[in-house]
Amino acid sequence: MKVLHTADWHLGKRLYRHDLSDDHLQFLDWLCETIEQRQIDVVLIAGDIFDTTNPNDGSMQLYYQFLTRMLPLECKIIITGGNHDSATKLNAPRDLLRSLNIHVVGCTNGNCADEVLRLTNGSVDLLVAAVPYLRDSDLRQSISGQTYDDRVEAVRMGIRNHYERIADHCHTCFADVPVVAMGHLYVKGATVSESEREIHAVGGQAAFSSEHFPSGFDYVALGHIHVPQRVGAGELVRYSGSPIPLSFGERDNRHQVLELTFANGKLTTTEALTVPRFRSLRQVTGSLDEVYERLSQLEPGGSLTTLIEVLVEEERENLAARMQFEQLQRDFANAPFRIAKARLTFRNKRQGLESLYAIDTHLQDLSYLDVFARRLEASDVADDMREILTETYKELYQSVVG
Template sequence: MKILHTADWHLGKRLYKHDLADDHVRFLDWLAETIEARDIDVLLIAGDIFDTTNPNDGSMSLYYQFLTRMLPLQRQIIITGGNHDSASKLNAPRELLRHLNIHVVGCTTGDCVDEVLRLSAGSSDLLVAAVPYLRDADLRQSISGQTYEDRVEQVRMGIRNHYQRIADHCQTAYPNVPVLAMGHLYVNGATISPESEREIHAVGGQAAFSTEHFPEGFDYVALGHIHVPQQIGTSELVRYSGSPLPLSFSERDNRHQVLELTVDNGKITRVEPVPVPRFRSLRHVVGTLDFVREVLEKIEVDEDALPTLVEVLVEEESENLAIRQHFDQLQRDYAGAPFLLAKTRLMFRNKLKGLAELYVADTYLKDLSYTDVFAKRLEASGVEDGQRQILLETYRDLHRIVTENGPSPVLLHENPANSLS
C-alpha cells in the first residue's frame, strides 16, 4: 500500500492583495498526476484545506474539481479539519463523499470509533486514526478561578487522552494491524515559519504538547499545522509534511514536498519525500531606494513560471520629502514589469526606537491578523501577561463562533455590562 501524506493546502490564500489561485491550480494538477504516476492508494490531507472558515466560491470549486478528478482513479482520500477550516462546511457532504471513498472528519465527535478507518490495498491492511484539529472546547471545561497554566495542562492532557483512547481501541478491535495517526497541532520542538504561524505558540495551549505524549501503538504520525517539512524528535515516523506552496515570504526558501509512505507486510517500511515543483518565485528585497531599484532591474523571469512576487522594504537613514516622493513612484514605475510588487514599505532608521517600534510608512490594517490587533489593544491597556493569554484565547473562541456559525443571539442580545463582567 502506498500513501501520500499532505497538509496545509490553504486554498484561497492571498499574499497581501495577490490571489494564489493559479499556484493552487498548478499544484493540484501536479498532485493528481503524481498520484496516478506513483500508483498512490491513499491520499491524506491533515488539515487546513482552506485558508479561511468561509472559503470563497473559487476555493470551493478547486476543492471539488480535484476530488472529482480523483474518482476515476478509485483512490481513497482521508481529509481532516484544521484550525483554519470550518468543520461544518467540511462535514456537510461527508455522507455523500463516503460512498466515493472520500472520508471527511471535520471535527471530533468525542467517540474515537468515528475517527478510525480500516483500509485495504492488495494484501496490506492499515488503520488510520483521522484526528482533526482538537479545539479547546473539545478538550476541557472552563472553571472559574482556573489559572492559565491549569487550562494549558487540561488541553495537553485532553489531546493525549484522545490519542490514547484511539490507540486502545485500535489495539483491542484490530490487533496486529498497523496504525497511522493523523493530527493538526503544534508539537514542541517544531521549526515554524514566523509569518504564517504567528499564533502557533498561543493556540489552545498546544505548544505544551511533545512527542512523548503520543501513546504507543502508532506506526506513523502524519501531522499538519506547521508549514516547514520536518521530522519531530528522534523518531523518523512523527512528521510534518509541510505546506506544498510558500504561503508567506518567510517560506520562500522552504523545500516544499509531500511524503510517500509504503506499507508492506504489516509495517511502514519506507518514507520518501516527493519534492513539489516551484510554480512561482518569491523575492524579498531590502535596502536603500537606489539599491532596491538596482535589484529590481536585474530580476530574471522564468517564462514557464507564474509571475514572481516581490516584497520590498526600503530603508533610508533620515526622513525627507524627496525620498517619500521617489518611494511613491516605485509602484508606478514597475506597474508593467514582468514581476509583481506584492508589498512595498518604507522605514527611516533615525525614527527607530527599538525592535518593537519600527517606523513604517506603508502599514495597513489588512496586514495584521485579528489577534495582532487585539493583542495590541491589550498591550495598550496594560493587561498582565497571564490575563492577556486568557483573553486572547477567549477572543479566538468568539472569533471562531462568529466566523463559523454567525453571531449568536446570546452575544447580540446579552446585556453588555454582564458580558464585560
C-alpha cells in the same frame, strides 16, 4: 500499500492582495498526476484545506474539482479539519463523499471509533486514526477558579488522552495492523514560519510534545506547521508542510508531499516528493538606489508571475525619499514581475524606537505617560511642543479607556 501525506493547502489564500488560485490549480494538477503515476492507494490531507472558515466559490470549486478527478483512480482520500477550516462545511457532504471512498472528519465527536478507518488493499491492511484539529472546547470544560497553568495542563492532557483512547481502540479491536495517526496541532520544538498566525492556539498553548503520542503508531501525519520537518528524536512524527509558499518567509522552503509504503504489516519506506516551484517569490532589500538597481537587474522565474517583497531602508526621514518611494511601484508597473508589498523605513526612527524599549525598568512598571514621554524624548520633540502633545495624548487616552 502506498500512502500520500499532505496538509495545509489553504485554498483561497491571498499573499497580501495577490490571489494564489493559479498556484493552487497548478499544484493540484501536479498532485493528481503524481497520484496516478505513482499508483497511490490512500491520500491523507491533515487539515487546513481552506484558508478561511467561509471559503469563496473559487476555493470550493478547486476542492471539488480535485475530488472529482480522483474518482477514476479509485484512491481512498481521508480529510481532517484544521483550525482554518469550518467543520460544518467540511462535514456537510460527508455521507455522500463516503460512498465515493472519500472520508471526512471535520471535528471530533468524542467517539474514537468514528475517527478510525480500516483500509484494505489486497492482503495489506492499514488503520488510519483521522484525528482533526482539537479545539479547546473539545478537550475540557472550564472550571471556576482554574489558573492559566491549570487550563493549559487540561488542554495538554486532553490531547494526550484523545490519542491514547485512539491507540487503545486500534490495538484492542485490530491487533497487528499498522496504524497511521493524523493530527493538526503544534508539537513542541517544531520550526514555524511567519504565515502561522495562530500557532499558539490549543497545541501551542499546551506545548504538546512528540513524546506525548502513545506508542503503537507506526507514523504520525501532521498538519498546521508549514515548514516540512521531523519532530522529536525519531523519524515517525512528521509535518509534510505547505505544498506552495504561503508567505515570503516560506520562499526558500523545500515544499513537498510524503509518500509512505507499507508492506508485511509495517512501514517500509518514507520518501519526500518535491513539489515543483510554480511561482518565484523574491525579497529585495536596501536603500532606494540599491533597490532600484536590483529590481532593474532582476530575472523572474517560474511559470507564474514572480512576486516581489520590497523592503527599503533609508538613513534619515525626508520628503524626497518618501516621494521617490511612492514612485517606485509606478516605475516598475510594466516589469515582468509584480511588487506584492513595499515598505519604507528610516534607520534613525527605528533606532529611536529601539532605544525607547532599551530601558532598565520593565514596560509594565511604567505609566502610559511615562512611555509617551520616552517616545517624545526619542523623537527629539522640542520642549515647547512636549506639553501640548502630552495634554492632547492624555485627552485621547481618556477618551479611549473612559
